[in-house]
Amino acid sequence: MSSLTKKSLRISEIFYSLQGEARDSGLPTVFVRLTGCPLRCTYCDSEYAFHGGERMTLEQILLQVQSHPARYVCVTGGEPLAQPNSLPLMEALCDTGYQVSLETSGAMPVDKVDERVSRVVDLKTPASGEQHRNHMANMQILTQQDQVKFVICDRADYDWARFTLDQYRLPERVGEVLFSPSYEQLKPRQLAEWILEDGLPVRMQMQMHKLLWGDIPGV
Ligand SMILES: C[S@@+](CC[C@H](N)C(=O)[O-])C[C@H]1O[C@@H](n2cnc3c(N)ncnc32)[C@H](O)[C@@H]1O
Ligand SMILES: Nc1nc2[nH]cc(C(=O)O)c2c(=O)[nH]1
Ligand code: SF4
Ligand SMILES: [Mg+2]
Numbered sequence: 001m002s003s004l005t006k007k008s009l010r011i012s013e014i015f016y017s018l019q020g021e022a023r024d025s026g027l028p029t030v031f032v033r034l035t036g037c038p039l040r041c042t043y044c045d046s047e048y049a050f051h052g053g054e055r056m057t058l059e060q061i062l063l064q065v066q067s068h069p070a071r072y073v074c075v076t077g078g079e080p081l082a083q084p085n086s087l088p089l090m091e092a093l094c095d096t097g098y099q100v101s102l103e104t105s106g107a108m109p110v111d112k113v114d115e116r117v118s119r120v121v122d123l124k125t126p127a128s129g130e131q132h133r134n135h136m137a138n139m140q141i142l143t144q145q146d147q148v149k150f151v152i153c154d155r156a157d158y159d160w161a162r163f164t165l166d167q168y169r170l171p172e173r174v175g176e177v178l179f180s181p182s183y184e185q186l187k188p189r190q191l192a193e194w195i196l197e198d199g200l201p202v203r204m205q206m207q208m209h210k211l212l213w214g215d216i217p218g219v
Contacts, residue, residue, distance in 0.1 A: 003058070003088060004057065004058040004059040004062065004092060005057050005058075005059050006057070007057065007058050007085045007088055007089075008055050008056060008057045008058070008085065009034055009055070009056060009058070009061065009083050009085050009086065009089060010034065010035040010036060010053045010054070010055055010056075010083065011032065011033065011034060011035060011053050011054055011055075011056045011061065012033040012034065012035045012048065012049040012052065012053040012077070012078060013031070013033045013049075013053075013217065013218055014030065014031065014032050014033070014061065014064045014065065015030070015031050015033075015218045015219070016028070016029070016030050016031075016068040016069075016070060017029065017031060017209055017218075017219050018208060018209060018212070019072060019074060019101075019208075020207045020208040020209030020210065020212075021103070021120075021149075021178075021180070021205060021207055021208070021209075022101065022103075022120050022147050022149060022176065022178055022205065023101075023118070023120075023147055023175065023176045023178075023203075024072060024074075024099075024101060024118075025205060025208055026208065027071075027072050028069070028070045028071075028072065029070055029072040029073065029074050030065045030068045030070045030072070030073045030074070031073075031074045031076060032061060032065065032073065032074070032075050032076070032089070033046070033049050033076050033077055033078060034049070034053075034075070034076070034077040034078045034079070034080045034082075034083055034086060035049055035050075035051070035052060035053030035077070035078050035083075036049070036050065036051070036053075036077070036078050036079065036082050036083065037049070037050055037077055037078045037079040037082060037105070038079060038082055038107065038133075039079065039105050039107055039124070039130045039133055040129065040130065041105075041124065041128040041129060041130050041151075042127060042128055042129045042153070043127075043128065043151065043153060043182045043183070043185060045183060045215060046076075046077070046078065046217075048217055049077055049078040050078065058085070058088060058089050058092055061089060062092060062093070062096065065093070065098070066096075070098075071097075071098060071099055072098065072099050072100075072101070073093050073098045073099070073100050073101075074100075074101050074102075074103060075089065075090055075093075075100065075101070075102050075103070075117075076102075076103040077103070079104065079105050079107065079108070080102060080103070080104060081102075081104055081108040081109075081110070081113075082108070086102075087112055087113065087114070090102060090113060090114050090117050091114045094114050094116040094117065099118075100114075100116065100117045100118070101117065101118045101119075101120055102117050102118070102119050102120060103120050103122070104119065104120065104121055104122065105122055105124060105130070105133065106121040106122055106123060106124070106134055106135055106138050107124075107130070107133040107134065107135055108135060109135060109137070109138065110138050110141070110142075111138075111141050118145050118146060118147060118175070119142065119146045119147070120146070120147045120148075120149055120178075121138055121139075121142065121146065121147070121148050121149070122148075122149045122150075122151060123148060123149070123150055123161070123164060125150060125151065125152060125153065125157040125160055125161060126156055126157055126160055127153035127154055127156065127157045127182075128151065128153070131160075136168075139168045139170070139173075142173060142174045143173075143174070143175075144174065144175045145175055146174050146175060147174060147175055147176040147177075147178060148165075148170050148174050148176070148177050148178070149177075149178040149179075149180060149205075150164075150165075150177075150178070150179050150180070151180050151181075151182050152179055152180065152181055152182060152186055152191055153182040153185050153186055154185075154186060155194075157186075158179075158191070158194050161179065162198065162200060165177055165200075165202065171201040171202070176203055177201070177202040177203065178202065178203050178204075178205050179191060179195060179200075179202050179203070179204050179205070180204070180205050180206065180207065181206065183207060183210060183215060184215075188204075188206055191204060192204055
């Protein structure tokens with residue numbers, strides 16, 4: 001218990017909203033957004049989380065999470081795994097009874113993440129500008145409770161994603177393979193048509209919170 005008061009994290013925001021992405025889309029969820037990211041994806045919608053934030057103990061974070069009526073917690077950023085104390089935070093959230101998901105760029109190993117967490121690993125595409133950061137060894141250790149996401153900016157990204165999911169046999173190995181259009185960059189209908197044409201075994205997703213509230217922080 002004392003480690004909850006000793007360990008701390010730099011936090012950009014904690015908010016309550018509908019999960020807008022990935023498998024649990026639509027479920028009331030508390031979001032814990034950690035400050036800082038070593039990547040600079042061209043399309044990043046969370047640049048405000050690169051700097052600043054407030055240092056909070058794990059206990060303070062848990063208390064704030066518990067002030068909302070949700071069973072689901074999404075740990076995101078920034079890049080959560082860039083702060084090592086994200087690991088004990090996720091453990092404590094699981095111990096408290098939350099269903100926890102982690103949004104990560106996959107630039108760092110995900111093997112130390114609590115096994116109760118659903119890891120959502122975003123494989124960075126060519127147009128993100130950060131493809132070289134993908135830690136592909138992560139693909140070997142993901143299980144059926146994990147998810148792999150591709151944020152698609154253009155046709156070259158789509159072709160790369162299609163090739164990569166085949167190469168790593170992702171549809172058989174992980175719980176969800178998600179294709180998401182880069183917001184206001186690739187027309188969602190275009191992505192839908194490519195997926196249908198090829199009959200790809202993937203789930204298309206859009207960022208539901210942006211359809212509901214627009215591209216603003218805290219939703
Ligand atoms: C802001 S990131 C934070 C977690 C981690 N750094 C990552 O990239 O996965 C959360 C998710 O939002 C996605 N995202 C960021 N900007 C986006 C955009 N403009 N359109 C669609 N998805 C976007 C990222 O690709 C990632 O899957
Ligand atoms: N509503 C909502 N759902 C989300 N799912 C993942 C998010 C993220 O920024 O990682 C996010 C977010 O920012 N808002
Ligand atoms: S890894 Fe995530 S937070 Fe970092 S720049 Fe890319 S989308 Fe933004
Ligand atoms: Mg977001």
